[in-house]
Amino acid sequence: xxxxxxxxxxxxxxxxxxxxxxxxxxxxxxxxxxxxxxxxxxxxxxxxxxxxxxxxxxxxxxxxxxxxxxxxxxxxxxxxxxxxxxxxxxxxxxxxxxxxxxxxxxxxxxxxxxxxxxxxxxxxxxxxxxxxxxxxxxxxxxxxxxxxxxxxxxxxxxxxxxxxxxxxxxxxxxxxxxxxxxxxxxxxxxxxxxxxxxxxxxxxxxxxxxxxxxxxxxxxxxxxxxxxxxxxxxxxxxxxxxxxxxxxxxxxxxxxxxxxxxxxxxxxxxxxxxxxxxxxxxxxxxxxxxxxxxxxxxxxxxxxxxxxxxxxxxxxxxxxxxxxxxxxxxxxxxxxxxxxxxxxxxxxxxxxxxxxxxxxxxxxxxxxxxxxxxxxxxxxxxxxxxxxxxxxxxxxxxxxxxxxxxxxxxxxxxxxxxxxxxxxxxxxxxxxxxx
Numbered sequence: 001x002x003x004x005x006x007x008x009x010x011x012x013x014x015x016x017x018x019x020x021x022x023x024x025x026x027x028x029x030x031x032x033x034x035x036x037x038x039x040x041x042x043x044x045x046x047x048x049x050x051x052x053x054x055x056x057x058x059x060x061x062x063x064x065x066x067x068x069x070x071x072x073x074x075x076x077x078x079x080x081x082x083x084x085x086x087x088x089x090x091x092x093x094x095x096x097x098x099x100x101x102x103x104x105x106x107x108x109x110x111x112x113x114x115x116x117x118x119x120x121x122x123x124x125x126x127x128x129x130x131x132x133x134x135x136x137x138x139x140x141x142x143x144x145x146x147x148x149x150x151x152x153x154x155x156x157x158x159x160x161x162x163x164x165x166x167x168x169x170x171x172x173x174x175x176x177x178x179x180x181x182x183x184x185x186x187x188x189x190x191x192x193x194x195x196x197x198x199x200x201x202x203x204x205x206x207x208x209x210x211x212x213x214x215x216x217x218x219x220x221x222x223x224x225x226x227x228x229x230x231x232x233x234x235x236x237x238x239x240x241x242x243x244x245x246x247x248x249x250x251x252x253x254x255x256x257x258x259x260x261x262x263x264x265x266x267x268x269x270x271x272x273x274x275x276x277x278x279x280x281x282x283x284x285x286x287x288x289x290x291x292x293x294x295x296x297x298x299x300x301x302x303x304x305x306x307x308x309x310x311x312x313x314x315x316x317x318x319x320x321x322x323x324x325x326x327x328x329x330x331x332x333x334x335x336x337x338x339x340x341x342x343x344x345x346x347x348x349x350x351x352x353x354x355x356x357x358x359x360x361x362x363x364x365x366x367x368x369x370x371x372x373x374x375x376x377x378x379x380x381x382x383x384x385x386x387x388x389x390x391x392x393x394x395x396x397x398x399x400x401x402x403x404x405x406x407x408x409x410x411x412x413x414x415x416x417x418x419x420x421x422x423x424x425x426x427x428x429x430x431x432x433x434x435x
Contacts (some may be wrong), residue, residue: 011150013150013151013154013155014151014154016148017147017148017151017155020146020203021146021147021155023201023202024142024143024146024202025143025147025155025158025159027194027197027198027201027202028098028139028140028142028143028159029139029158029159029162030162030191030194030197031098031101031102031135031139031191031194031198032135032136032139032159032160032162032163032166033162033163033165033166033169034102034105034106034166034188034190034191034194035105035132035135035136035163035166036163036165036166036167036170037166037167037169037170037173037187037188037191038105038109038128038131038132038188039074039129039132039166040166040167040170040171040287041109041170041173041174041184041185041188042070042071042074042125043071043170043258043261044170044171044173044174044184044283044287045174045177045181045184046063046067046070047063047067047279048179048181049121049181050062050063050066050067050070050118050121051063052181053115053116053117053118053120053121054066054118058275058279059275061396064392064395064396065392065396066118067392068254068388068389068391068392068395069388069389069392070121070122070125071254071385071388072385072386072388072389072392073122073125073126073129073385074125074126074128074129075129075250075254075381075382075384075385075388076126076129076381076382076385077125077126077127077128077129077130077132077133078129078130078132078133078378078381079133079378079379079381079382079385080129080130080133080378081101081104081129081130081131081132081133081134081378082133082134082136082137082374082375082377082378082379082381083133083226083374083375083378083379084130084134085097085100085101085130085133085134085135085137085138085370085374086134086137086138086141086224086370086371086372086373086374086375086378087224087225087226087370087371087374088100088134088224089134089137089138089141089224089370089371089374090208090223090224090366090367090368090369090370090371091223091224093204093208093212094138094141094142094145094202094204094205094208094370095198095199095202095203095204097134097138097370098135098138098139098142098198098202099195099198099199100131100134101131101132101134101135101138102131102135102191102192102194102195102198103131103192103195104127104128104130104131104134105128105129105130105131105132105135105188105191106131106188106189106190106191106192107189107192108124108127108128108131109124109128109185109188109189110185110186110188110189111124112124112125112128112182112185112188113182113183113185113186128188133374133377133378133381134374136357136374136377136378137370137373137374137377137378138370138374139159140156140159140160140356140357140360140361140373140377141361141369141370141373142202142205143155143156143159143357143361144156144357144361144362144369144431145205145207145208145361145366145369145431146205149430152358152362153302153303153305153306153358154302154303154306155302156302156354156357156358156361157298157299157301157302157303157305157354157355157357157358158299158302159357160298160353160354160356160357160358161295161298161299161302161354163298163353164291164292164294164295164298167287167291167294168287168288168291170184170287171283171284171286171287171288171291172287173187174283174287175280175283175284175287207366207431208366210366211223211365211366211367221365221367222367223367223368224367224368224370224371225367225368225371226371226375228368229364229368229371229372229375235363235364235365235368235372237422238363238364238372238376238423238424239363239364239372239375239376239379241419241422241423242359242360242363242372242375242376242377242380242423243375243376243379243380243383244380244383244415244419245314245356245376245380245416245419245420245423246356246360246376246377246378246379246380246381246383246384247379247380247381247382247383247384247387248318248380248412248413248415248416248419249352249353249356249380249416250377250380250381250384251383251384251387251388251412252321252349252409252410252412252413252416253349253350253353253384254384254387254388254391255387255388255391255406255409255412256325256349256406256409256410256412257290257294257345257346257349257350258286259402259406259409260285260286260290260328260342260345260346261282261283261285261286261287261290262282262395262402262406263328263329263338263402263403263406264281264282264285264286264335264338264339264342265278265279265281265282266402266403267332267334267335267338268281268282268335271334271335281335285335285338285339285342286342289339289342289343290342290343290345290346291346291350292343292346293342293343293344293345293346293347293350294346294347294349294350294351295346296343296347296351297317297346297347297348297350297351297352297354298350298351298353298354299354300347300351301313301317301351301352301353301354301355301358302354302358304316304317305355305358305359305427306427309425309427310355310358310359310362310423310425310426310427311420311421311423311425313355314352314355314359314416314417314420315417315420315421317348317351317352318352318413318416318417318420319413319417320348321348321349321352321410321413322410322411322413322414324341324344324345324348324349325345325349325406325407325409325410325413326407326410327341328341328342328344328345329403329404329406329407330403330407349410352416356376356377359423359426360372360373360376360377361373361431362426362429362431362432363376363423363424363426363432364432365431365432366431369431387409387412391405391409394408394409
């Protein structure tokens with residue numbers, strides 16, 4: 001489906017894209033929107049959910065501690081799902097694997113409506129995450145394979161940028177449901193309807209079909225093989241470095257980017273706003289204001305990769321994020337001033353995530369693409385889970401100022417810049433099997 005014809009540099013990337021290619025982008029993006037919804041809805045409703053299942057007040061220290069623990073569990077589940085379903089996508093095909101992952105996160109999200117204890121919530125969040133982690137790996141590989149080289153970075157960046165719609169949907173659902181958080185998880189059943197769309201509209205990419213035919217015909221390739229991924233020096237180094245890069249992005253997201261909501265709440269409480277009202281306004285500050293800036297950052301990262309190259313784009317945005325984090329923590333003295341900085345905070349701390357969808361599929365050949373992409377992104381989740389536990393511990397220290405904690409956590413962008421230095425540049429190159 002991906003054509004190399006008409007690749008003139010001056011031609012807009014979207015010109016000449018076929019209807020089937022747009023359909024793939026739409027389906028992959030819809031799955032990713034609800035994928036993000038399933039993750040973000042806990043961020044939006046977590047305090048109320050934990051207060052109910054733990055039977056404690058909204059200011060109880062157990063809530064803050066278990067929030068980060070639950071996020072760690074979610075990241076661990078995403079790791080397992082990404083590894084398993086990434087490998088299965090290279091073996092079974094992109095379409096059936098995507099259908100299974102969407103069904104998983106939809107069903108187990110809906111079952112959260114009935115949760116009555118902390119252990120039930122933990123198990124369900126883990127199972128939701130397995131579907132979430134698997135869906136992204138499959139969708140990212142699918143988009144990369146069906147779009148021509150001249151449009152791949154922009155299409156992949158656009159695919160990942162639709163995550164903002166998932167965050168907005170979760171924010172709207174959380175604010176509309178108020179304290180009735182259970183209904184937000186019941187909404188999570190709706191993505192199951194996407195399975196019908198995937199079944200009727202998505203065809204396997206020609207590159208995957210050819211790789212599968214070679215494997216069945218007695219070829220040397222082994223689709224979805226972790227053994228090949230880690231015994232071949234080329235793919236092993238890319239997989240491990242990509243995992244570290246993803247760990248920086250995902251760890252900083254949950255420990256730093258999401259902390260925008262906590263910074264807003266702390267500022268409002270300091271101005272004398274009541275806790276219930278401060279919580280609702282903080283949801284708006286993070287879920288709409290900061291996330292709007294984050295969405296622009298995601299949209300901008302694809303074109304930035306095209307202009308500067310993948311490595312320089314990652315280096316530049318992480319360097320800028322390193323500066324904006326302490327600036328946002330300490331520069332504003334009022335809630336209104338913080339609102340002006342939050343969009344830039346979101347732009348710079350979140351924008352690099354679109355690069356994962358652009359970059360990771362370009363690092364691996366077709367028969368290992370979903371496997372390698374899934375390992376990078378979701379192996380990064382596992383490493384990021386350790387940062388979440390550290391983040392929860394740091395933020396819960398007696399007398400710890402949230403602004404100080406977030407500023408320290410923002411230093412994680414430094415090792416991110418080091419990792420990028422050792423990764424290959426894929427700008428203006430075909431997918432690995434072609435060079």
